[in-house]
Amino acid sequence: MGAMDGIRNIVILTGAGISAESGLRTFRAEDGLWEDHRVEDVATPQAFRRDPQLVQRFYDARRAGVRAARPNPAHAALARLDRAWPPGERGELLIVTQNIDDLHERAGAARVLHMHGEALSAWCTACDARHGWTDTLLDSPPCPACSARSLRPDIVWFGEMPYGMDRIFAALARADMFVSIGTSGAVYPAAGFVQQAKSHGARTLELNLERSQGSAWFDESRLGPASELVPEWVAEMIGG
Ligand code: BV8
Numbered sequence: 001m002g003a004m005d006g007i008r009n010i011v012i013l014t015g016a017g018i019s020a021e022s023g024l025r026t027f028r029a030e031d032g033l034w035e036d037h038r039v040e041d042v043a044t045p046q047a048f049r050r051d052p053q054l055v056q057r058f059y060d061a062r063r064a065g066v067r068a069a070r071p072n073p074a075h076a077a078l079a080r081l082d083r084a085w086p087p088g089e090r091g092e093l094l095i096v097t098q099n100i101d102d103l104h105e106r107a108g109a110a111r112v113l114h115m116h117g118e119a120l121s122a123w124c125t126a127c128d129a130r131h132g133w134t135d136t137l138l139d140s141p142p143c144p145a146c147s148a149r150s151l152r153p154d155i156v157w158f159g160e161m162p163y164g165m166d167r168i169f170a171a172l173a174r175a176d177m178f179v180s181i182g183t184s185g186a187v188y189p190a191a192g193f194v195q196q197a198k199s200h201g202a203r204t205l206e207l208n209l210e211r212s213q214g215s216a217w218f219d220e221s222r223l224g225p226a227s228e229l230v231p232e233w234v235a236e237m238i239g240g
Contacts (some may be wrong), residue, residue: 007203007237008091011168011175012078013193015098017182017209018226022069022103028184044158052152056138059153063119066101067134074181074226075107077234082109084238094171096164098183098190100155115162115190121154130154162189175202179233182207182226185214194218207233 016026027034041047042058071079078095085093095104095112100119104112122133126148133151140149156162172178178197185191194204194217206218207229215221222229 007176009171009174010081010085010091010093010177010179010237011171011193011197011202012093012095013098013178013180013183013190014078014095014104015181015183015190017184018074018097018230019069019072019099019101019103020182020209021072021074021225021227022101024065024069024099024101024103026182028186039158043155045160048152048157053138055153056136059119059155060136060138062100063134063136066103066119069101069103071103071107072227074230075103075109077231078104079108081234081237082111091176092171092174094168096168096171096190096193098187113164113167115156115164115168117153117155117163119153119155122151123154124148124150125152126150165189168193169196172196172202173200175200177205178202179205179207180212180214180218181230182209183212185212205233 020026025033037058042055048055082093093111095109096115097104097112098116100117102120120132120134122131122137124143124146127143127146129143129145131144137151141151142149143151172193175197178194180194191214194214198204198217204218206212206215206221207226208223209225210223211221
């Protein structure tokens, strides 16, 4: 990758790999979440209809894990970049995360979009309200807005439409640079973002522990832990 001059608008896609060094499990590693649970049993609307308690227990555990985790140097570096890239002076920046943890925000990043929802949010299927939620949903607590006992995890399951797609596509169309961090490129539409960015002329960079399913689409792939690669890249972008 040559000098980073000429870069104004940046889209960053993050996946479970950026939170691995914070102790949160990824999905597809040998000790991944999908080794203990079948996607069909815990991450689809059908699963929730079939066995809501199993699904609520799965997300109760994820919610507790998120609260116990701490941001790592990769999250901190992206927050530094967010602060050093003000819209007026440097350009646009959007962190599109597939992760349901709040580690980007706790590290200080502001421009974050959770396309697959958030562990610390509950969604009322009766009145559509969303509420910050840190405890269990297992006992079907009443919705703070409408009192119905219809709260579900505010998570985008397989077969459901991800959040913020219009905003994401608009950002990809304007991007000068697209950086993918810690994702296997296994799930769509996120896995297709690199192609979208590339078709609009963006430079594309992948920072990942190993080659992903989409590696061939990237101008450059740097392999290693996010806690090392991300601070390195951010230093290149903001000079030191
Ligand atoms: C939709 C929330 C349509 C849940 C998640 C056939 C072909 C194409 C598509 C489909 C198809 N059949 C079905 C589909 C659609 C489906 C899909 O893509 N399926 C796949 C399996 C083929 N997609 C959907 O259903 C999506 N919705 O398409 O809607 C639609 C259209 C119109 C109207 C209505 C609907 C919704 C998908 C969202 C599912 N929810 N997450 C939860 O968290 O519990 S998906 C989940 O897996 C993640 O959010 C993420 O998106 C995805 C991939 O996970 P990763 O983050 O990449 O993690 P993974 O473990 O896979 O990889 C980690 C990587 O990190 C590895 O590469 C590893 O090497 C690296 N790493 C590890 N440690 C480190 C590291 N890197 C750096 N440093 C480290 N230390």
